[in-house]
Amino acid sequence: MTEFDIVVIGSGPAGAAAATTAARAGLRVALVDRHVFPRDKLCGGGVTGRALTAYREIFGAEPPELDRKTRFTFHAHGQHLADLEDMPAMYMTTRLSLDNAMHAAACAAGALPLQDRFAGFDEATGTVTLKSGRTLTCRLLIGADSVKSAVGRALFGRSFDPGRIGFALETEAPPIAPDAPVRIDFGAADWGYGWHFPKSGTTTIGVGGIQSRNPDMSTAMRRYLDLFGIGAEAKIKGHHLPFGDVRRRPGRGRVLLCGDAAGLVDPITGEGIGHALRSGAMAAEAAREALEAGRPETALALYTARLRPIHRDLRLARRIRWLLFSPVMRRLFIRAFRGTGGLRHDYMRLLAGEIDYPQLTSRLLRRLPSFLWRGLKPALPQRRKTSP
Ligand SMILES: Cc1cc2nc3c(=O)[nH]c(=O)nc-3n(C[C@H](O)[C@H](O)[C@H](O)COP(=O)(O)OP(=O)(O)OC[C@H]3O[C@@H](n4cnc5c(N)ncnc54)[C@H](O)[C@@H]3O)c2cc1C
Known part of the structure; x- marks a missing residue:
């Protein structure tokens, strides 16, 4: 045939x-x-x-x-x-x-x-x-x-x-x-x-x-x-x-x-x-x-x-990957990952197919202020010391 x-x-x-x-x-x-x-x-x-x-x-x-x-x-x-x-x-x-x-x-x-x-x-x-x-x-x-x-x-x-x-x-x-x-x-x-x-x-x-x-x-x-x-x-x-x-x-x-x-x-x-x-x-x-x-x-x-x-998920993943991989975000990412069980669990749920990227992104955005606080907190006093 x-x-x-x-x-x-x-x-x-x-x-x-x-x-x-x-x-x-x-x-x-x-x-x-x-x-x-x-x-x-x-x-x-x-x-x-x-x-x-x-x-x-x-x-x-x-x-x-x-x-x-x-x-x-x-x-x-x-x-x-x-x-x-x-x-x-x-x-x-x-x-x-x-x-x-x-x-x-x-x-x-x-x-x-x-x-x-x-x-x-x-x-x-x-x-x-x-x-x-x-x-x-x-x-x-x-x-x-x-x-x-x-x-x-x-x-x-x-x-x-x-x-x-x-x-x-x-x-x-x-x-x-x-x-x-x-x-x-x-x-x-x-x-x-x-x-x-x-x-x-x-x-x-x-x-x-x-x-x-x-x-x-x-x-x-x-x-x-x-x-x-x-x-x-x-x-x-x-x-x-x-x-x-x-x-x-x-x-x-x-x-x-x-x-x-x-x-x-x-x-x-x-x-x-x-x-x-x-x-x-x-x-x-x-x-x-x-x-x-x-x-x-x-x-x-x-x-x-x-x-x-699928295209939407991959676009969103591409937008948020700098949070994980960018050298600028490294310290913040390490602190946030260590400190927040919720984010780690959400990511595993994404892989399991229980949530999708839009859901992960909105949870991430909701937590962003506390990530930033967690990541920057110890750095603030040092900055104050060195500023004129
Ligand atoms: C190192 C590495 C690790 C990875 N680990 C994971 C993982 O753990 N989990 C995960 O989900 N994904 C992983 N991936 C990605 C995953 O392997 C691919 O996304 C997946 O195999 C894509 O499937 P596919 O059918 O598109 O292509 P493939 O699986 O690559 O299959 C393509 C087929 O096309 C055939 N072919 C190629 N050219 C021709 C031709 N000219 N004529 C006829 N036949 C041809 C090949 O022989 C092959 O059988 C990994 C990728 C790499 C490189």
Whole structure:
């Protein structure tokens, strides 16, 4: 078969969610990935509560091999901030097992898996050309081929803005105690953080932040690994992540972009799995609606409208991230984070999907006067002493 309603390029969370949703709606779907599954993908494998809810809704199943975590420890710039117990849960997995389960679900739903690479799309004829020379025709194309999206490049000339993109380094270390807390270190990279995720069978450790502010991310990673007694033997890998580099027009013509290809990574947490799942499903729903109406050219507008809540959240997160990452705010942030259990709890509730960014922002604004007071209070007498 070479004729499809939808061709999906990439079978990560976004592509697998799109292919599963479209195939279950009765559409003819091809799912193209350059890898044979199971394949691994560089990622912390942290699945937030909101990502888990999306997974269950889309696939109607539980993800495989999840470790449930409710203990967290936070540090910033070498200082201990807080140990949190009994927080809303976050889950740990490996992308090897998670992505394999999603790919299998898409195939079981009826999507045709093809191992190949995207090479080009002729919109006039609906022809997708793959690297092997094979051609497929479709009414709509979904690009879910990650941050270096070849589909995005074909549409816009480049897949991301190098001034805004994030970059992360990661390694796998031996497992530690299964109940060890998830550890986050703000400032382990500039405008970013470090993570130490204990899981069954492995410990994933990484640092990530805005690339343009971290010309020497390897040194930041080495410093971070030193904290855990891990030396030069560690195998370190790197990958870009669209840390706040949202594509406001998520496609063009009959092409829809989702997941990392559309820049849908949270600019504070670096979380991308949940938005990839949601956006993939939204792209497929918009495609179904447009195809049922016999107007494939309307799919992009329908998809963009569905994406609005995610775009709004990412915009808000981008506006408030300076509170966490800016050097000017460092002292204030450390004091506020140590002093206010409410803010820490709200942030964990956001990750769990219990509140959204507009709610978090309004709670933050309500508390801002007391944060400022807490942060500036000890500094005021010193200033008075030095002023003329
Ligand atoms: C170091 C690091 C740690 C991270 N940790 C977390 C975390 O703990 N939690 C979290 O939620 N997010 C995390 N993220 C972000 C998360 O990994 C991504 O946001 C998520 O994988 C995006 O899903 P996706 O489906 O858009 O793309 P991907 O998961 O990257 O999948 C894209 C797929 O497209 C295929 N592909 C690429 N190019 C082509 C081509 N030309 N032709 C055919 N196929 C192609 C690839 O083989 C791949 O299978 C992390 C990212 C990094 C870099």
